Amino acid sequence: MSDLIEGYLGKTVDGKKSRLPAKLDYLQSATGLFLALFMWAHMILVSSILVSKDFMYQVTKLLEASFIFEGGNPLLVSIAAAVIFVIFITHAALGMRKLPGNFKQYQVMKAHAKNMGHDDTKMWFIQAFTGFAMFFLGSVHLYIIMTNSADIGPYASSDRVWSEWMWPLYILLLLAVEFHGTIGLYRLCVKWGWFDGNNPRETRKSLKKVKWALTVFFLVLGFATLAAYMKIGMEQAAAGKVGERYTPQAKVIQLDTVKKGRIA
Numbered sequence: 555m556s557d558l559i560e561g562y563l564g565k566t567v568d569g570k571k572s573r574l575p576a577k578l579d580y581l582q583s584a585t586g587l588f589l590a591l592f593m594w595a596h597m598i599l600v601s602s603i604l605v606s607k608d609f610m611y612q613v614t615k616l617l618e619a620s621f622i623f624e625g626g627n628p629l630l631v632s633i634a635a636a637v638i639f640v641i642f643i644t645h646a647a648l649g650m651r652k653l654p655g656n657f658k659q660y661q662v663m664k665a666h667a668k669n670m671g672h673d674d675t676k677m678w679f680i681q682a683f684t685g686f687a688m689f690f691l692g693s694v695h696l697y698i699i700m701t702n703s704a705d706i707g708p709y710a711s712s713d714r715v716w717s718e719w720m721w722p723l724y725i726l727l728l729l730a731v732e733f734h735g736t737i738g739l740y741r742l743c744v745k746w747g748w749f750d751g752n753n754p755r756e757t758r759k760s761l762k763k764v765k766w767a768l769t770v771f772f773l774v775l776g777f778a779t780l781a782a783y784m785k786i787g788m789e790q791a792a793a794g795k796v797g798e799r800y801t802p803q804a805k806v807i808q809l810d811t812v813k814k815g816r817i818a
């Protein structure tokens with residue numbers, strides 16, 4: 555705790571300049587980079603439903619290490635979600651240091667931002683707002699996944715999205731995470747001077763273009779994915795099959811062959 559106070563004041567107990575704010579900044583960048591890269595992987599994996607239900611099923615089983623444990627072990631997914639949760643909370647706690655502490659501070663910042671009319675300063679506000687929103691939205695999602703890891707799959711996930719009303723939360727979370735993640739990566743590049751060439755102004759321009767392309771790509775992919783889960787969820791509900799678990803095609807064919815063998 556005293557470390558946090560030291561980081562806040564920027565001075566050690568004996569009045570010397572503290573290195574802690576810089577260390578905390580570094581940790582915030584590192585956790586942010588990890589979470590942004592994790593989200594890319596997460597979105598690609600979740601979008602497996604766009605290929606087929608069977609493919610999403612295979613991906614789920616692979617992540618449950620079905621190559622080691624017969625039928626997969628969902629506990630591994632719970633552990634992964636718990637680790638992500640800790641990193642997520644650490645990143646959010648460090649981010650809180652940067653938020654205005656009261657309305658007066660907020661007004662001063664807003665007035666400065668308006669005066670400057672600077673794109674990157676506007677982005678900072680989007681970053682702060684989406685980060686704050688994700689504190690709630692992300693926590694709900696992570697807790698549910700952590701405690702229901704056995705219920706991930708083409709039908710189980712679709713039921714959660716549609717019949718258990720997760721879709722409104724996912725719409726907001728998707729918007730928040732895609733803006734926050736790509737703006738965050740852009741800011742990391744600018745802050746730590748990655749890709750800085752001879753002309754930093756030009757570099758910023760190009761980085762902004764890449765940032766927008768990534769935001770659009772992941773938003774389109776995310777909404778298409780969400781629509782696919784909603785559609786399956788609706789179909790399951792209309793057929794009165796909420797709670798059913800998916801049987802992969804290979805197993806259906808195998809069972810059919812066994813049955814036919816018995817009849818013949």
Ligand code: HEM
Pocket residue numbers: 589596600631632634635638642692695696699705706707710711712714715720724727728731775776777779780783
């Ligand atoms: C920072 C953390 C996370 C964020 C911001 C996040 C965000 C999201 C969003 C927005 C969706 C909706 C899908 C879409 O619209 O394309 C989603 C779905 C999903 N996420 Fe995450 N996620 C996070 C962490 C995790 C973790 C750690 C896991 C598993 C270990 C996970 C597993 C899933 C699954 C299985 C779905 C499919 C729908 C469902 O089963 O409920 N997520 N996530």
